[in-house]
Amino acid sequence: MRVLIIEDEQMAANHLTALLRDIEPSLTVLGILDSVDDGRLQWPHLPTPDLIFSDIQLADGLSFSLLEQVPVPCPIIFTTAYDDYAIRAFKLNSIDYLLKPIEAEALAASLHKYRSLARPATTDLVRQMQTLLSSQAFLTQTYRQSFLIQFRDKLLPIKVSDIAYFSIEGGVVSATLVNRVTDHRVTDHRVTVQPISYPIDLKLEELETQLDPQQFFRANRQFVVSRNSIREAELYFNGRLQLKLQPEPTTPVLISKDRAPQFKKWMEAF
Template identity: 40%
Template sequence: MKVVIVEDEITAAENLTYLVNKIDASIEILTVLDSVKLAVDYFSKPTEAQLVFMDIHLADGISFEIFEQVSLNIPIVFTTAYDQYAIKAFKVNSVDYLLKPVNEEELSQAINQFKNQNVSDSSANESNIQGLLELLQTKSKSYKTTYLVHHRDELLPIKTEDLAYFYIETGIVKGVTFNNKSYMIDKKLEDIENELDPDMFHRINRQFVVNRNAVANIKFYFNGKLIMNVNPPAKERIVVSKAKASEVKNWLNM
């Protein structure tokens, strides 16, 4: 088997090379490429490579940019340092991956998998790459970090990380900080939900958007509902509907 490594970290490339040779001494490492540009130049020409190990982030950009410039019909194993949330999306897109730092046992399994299956089944097809590119763009989206709020005769910048939750009270949206100060927010709750990092903030019900760091505990309620207790305590009970219970628990369990 002939392999190409696309990796910009020298130590990571050396470690991967060492492990590959340790697992199967007959595997030939054709080259190590450390940038999008070098990869595009290399794959623009005929290659004997049968398998590619490719890091997500390279010296000059994201590796998926390679596929926008060249057609690559070679099985690919992506290496990534992404968290488990991202890894789940990799699985959904049916693209193999190795979580960095690369583990010898998992690497061996990946190599054996590609030895035993049809090459066409594991090629980096357009839909898979597009799905992962959309994932990266979502993860790198800029979320709101500050709200400028009115307070008496002045405007105060309040960091979103200092806000425990947002809620609607008699048609007015308010944000409550962790030190239990309340401020009017001149926005709709729907707009606030869309401009906050979904890993940190979640729409619990129609009245509340909650910071995960504000969640004290969740208690079981009747008919499959939940009660969420937050710090500082909310003025009204935060009820999670049965339909939304699993979603909220999955968010907190990320």
């Protein structure tokens, strides 16, 4: 059996590898991908695995954003410290969902499940179930519609539709509102508009799973942007794109060369 591991924590990757080899000594680990960007670069050059073990929360985003873009030729067993992503996981080629820390008994059961599902008699059934999940025939995905933000001595209800983008700076995630300003400041005889931003006690990775992907896009490690905030995208150096947002952020919003095709497809899709 040939296995590919997607995991950004080296100790967790080593632990999983050791357990797999204890259970099945003939198993071969084809490689370990530690980020979404690394996966995009390495995927075309990797041998075809029989099975993928994938963590969900990686350093630069969710593994879903990788696995939804690349051809996945085999089943996936997701490994994570959280149980919030089970439904989304099974919309992909997932056959199991292991919570960390992974125990040998649970891992052995997952491998047994993989072998049983690989039999011809059950392959069609698994494919039909995945099709149903992907088409949401009996499941309606709901996304966050508002936030209750604590700011100073107040609790502020903020609609998601009023948010232009989420950003992180100095470890603090903030939501910047659409077309709202605090004041106009005069600097070097120029008037600048200061947009309203509120800190949010969530990670950008968590926001990705809660926001409607038709309306919000993860531009890079610092920004999740709303479709309605994008005025235009300019060609930038080395195949990158620079987004012009309203209101304008204090730092440039750049999309990497690798993510640019996905962004264009997203903009055209809806």
